[in-house]
Amino acid sequence: MTIESQTMQDGHTWDDASGPILGIETSCDDTAAAVLDTDGRVLAEMVLSQADHTPFGGVVPEIAARAHLAHLPELVAEVMRRASISFAQLGAVAASSGPGLIGGLIVGSGFAKGVAIAQGVPFVAINHLEAHALTVRLPGLVPGGAPFPYLLMLLSGGHSQCVAVEGVGRHRRLGGTIDDAVGEAFDKAAKLLGLGWPGGPALERMAANGDPARHNLPRPLRGRPGCDFSFSGLKTAVAQLIAKYPPGALPAQDAADIAASFQRAVAEVLADRASNAMAQFAKLHPPSLVVVSGGVAANATLRQALQTVAAEKGFTFVAPPLRLCTDNAVMVAWAGLERLRLGLTDGPEHAPRPRWPLDASDMQRA
């Protein structure tokens, strides 16, 4: 479904002559702030990744919210210092306002609204998924720019979806995971292999020494129509392989072979699903860019698999720098600029929301 953008003014005006924009990201476990000038150039940015969750093997929402509250004010002050601007010079403030963990969203969007009200500048409530989707349009990332429409493969710890990005506030979800997100699958497989959290990077390192052909693990949904994903069966298959060994007695080479076989299975599934997503996209629009985003885009094997299938389908594969693929505030500030340029702002009554599907991003704003 395509939703037309609606203009919602809160009385504050913005134009290209207004000052820089402050972006704030607190939707999960990264506390981030960035300042961009009105052309989208990054004046300063910082990401503080919370280490507080490591002993728990996953993000603990209450700990995350408290950590955002503890760190955000000083982080914003430091980013403003590095950008060499004062709060009075700001032209607008944007914050991730969903989807995500509600405690963190309340902290970040509440802080942003406070700054916006104090300075008399517009506040922009950002859909975090739209921020990922628009990142590739940051000036200088793609030679010649990244005009709409293009295909987004969002592959993170919390989200896996294929989206036709047709405009600001106009997104068509072509498919997504029906159980685990792809990063979650990496994290669970890594945990079974005795690796720390988050497990994706450690599993990739382990897989480098393994034989990806040793285990013929399932390729869920491969060959089926559509571009939905499913990863829970793959995780169960890994658990069953490991259960054959006595606890704590998995030899290093066997572990590496399981990691490599798992990674190959995910790569083949993603390539198959991406191929179908590109075919679906091509029914609507001429082939253009296929953009990967999310932390899983760091994985070299997966990137290679996606790049190959993109070339086969006549698409140009784009992977933004990793720092912009994982959660960050540059993408939030940039999405704010994109919205401001269309006259889209939000009032202080805008409530952060834990669920906020991308293809309803404007329908559900009011």
Ligand code: KG4
């Ligand atoms: O986008 P992100 O930083 O945070 C959110 O989930 O929003 O993604 C983190 C996810 C984790 O599940 C992590 O294990 C996975 O990305 N990841 C990787 C790699 N690096 C990070 N998965 C596979 N291979 C990697 N190299």
Ligand code: ZN
């Ligand atoms: Zn994210």
